Amino acid sequence: MRIGMVGSGYVGLVSGACFADFGHEVCCVDKDPAKIAALNRGEIPIFEPGLAELVAKNVREGRLTFTTDLSGAVAAAAAVFIAVGTPSRRGDGHADLSFVHQAAREIAAALAGYTVVVTKSTVPVGTGDEVERIIRETRPDADFAVVSNPEFLREGAAIADFKRPDRIVIGAEDARAAQLMTELYRPLYLNQAPLIVTSRRTAELTKYAANAFLATKITFINEIANLCEQVGANVQDVARGIGLDNRIGTKFLHAGPGYGGSCFPKDTLALIKTAQDYEAPVRIVETVAAVNDQRKRAMGRKVIAACGGTVRGETIAVLGLTFKPNTDDMREAPSIDVIRTLQDAGARIRAYDPEGMAAARAVLSEVEYARDPYDCARGAAALVIVTEWDMFRALDLARLKAALARPIVVDLRNIYRPDDMKRNGFAYVSIGRPKIL
Ligand code: NAD
Helix, strand or coil: CEEEEECCCHHHHHHHHHHHHCCCEEEEECCCHHHHHHHHCCCCCCCCCCHHHHHHHHHHCCCEEEECCHHHHHHCCCEEEECCCCCECCCCCCECCHHHHHHHHHHHHHCCCCEEEEECCCCCCCHHHHHHHHHHHHCCCCCEEEEECCCCCCCCCHHHHHHCCCCEEEECCCHHHHHHHHHHCHHHHCCCCCEEEECHHHHHHHHHHHHHHHHHHHHHHHHHHHHHHHHCCCHHHHHHHHHCCCCCCCCCCCCCCCCCCCCHHHHHHHHHHHHHHCCCCCHHHHHHHHHHHHHHHHHHHHHHHHCCCCCCCCEEEEECCCCCCCCCCCCCCHHHHHHHHHHHCCCEEEEECCCCHHHHHHHCCCEEECCCHHHHHCCCCEEEECCCCHHHCCCCHHHHHHHCCCCEEEECCCCCCHHHHHHCCCEEECCCCCCEC
């Protein structure tokens, strides 16, 4: 089947490459000429494990192409995906749908023959109706259906998530479109992925409900971690103790510096706004967003407390900048708030991240970037682990201690064991576990 993918970012590029790998013919479109030129040179504009190889293979085999010419890609396609960004609208937190609406107008103008237009971007309930209205208004003669097919992949594990999803959700209002979508995803049933066909509004809401629930789970365990610190309990043991209950599950129960990234913060906010508009407020999610917002700066204060109450004039080493490992994505990364809190308190920051330093330069100012974790620690008053990249999990502790001016480690991801750190002579502060001072 021929597919047009409008928007070639994290979701569009991964989805496009995976569909091509399943044998479909995919044309990825982006309005950013630099991105398309890079892709046509064989360069991948983002860091996502395995993506470069997958793209190269499918380009070589002739199933994956890149263009800035939306109309050609749309005219040839049986299904056109909208995978453009839906950031928070400045000022009010509603989802900014201007990219989606613009894409709908451009797609409408290019439609030829029966086409299913699929919203893969995360969009508020009712956006499918609006996309349909825009297309109908632009092209009253067009033969099309608008379907919602939210994407659940995680950056850092995006290819595996796309190819072996827990479920595929398709929100369609007519049988012909649902049939085409089922055919499109047929290669994935071989992997036993359940395909759920719902109404379009249900599918749209399902995505927000999923992200809000996951954000709630994280925030819940983060608050339990705070309590653990006060009462002398260990949050990792609590998480295991509750997570092994199948009704709860062990995933998303890792206490840390608060959730970030390109999805949870904006999607929780957008859900809150939608719910308020419909007078069915989601108070739990409102609280989750507020608690999480405050947590990130609180992590900066935790570092200051570990340093004895002041960091003025000191260098603080920060390991890990991206919002999670195995991505270069800095959107809403907790590191940003942690670093700004420390800078506000007069600290100098030296940071290291295996993939995120280029993106970090665009959002952080007055940060010195290091060559590796030991270079980062050089002469620093404390080392803070913000993102749990694998390469930080087995650092040479003797070398680290020798590099630091003071042997203080604040581990916001609990990747070291308090006993080991004590044995190696560190003052060690982690999340929801006993302090070693
Ligand atoms: P992104 O910013 O990485 O990519 C969006 C791309 O769309 C950009 O390259 C932009 O240039 C392009 N674009 C915008 N308007 C266009 C137009 N009219 N024509 C052609 N190209 C256009 O965004 P992303 O992270 O891939 O997210 C896309 C959507 O998927 C969002 O709604 C997001 O919430 C959702 N989503 C993201 C993830 C994730 O992990 N990143 C996971 C699930 C869902």
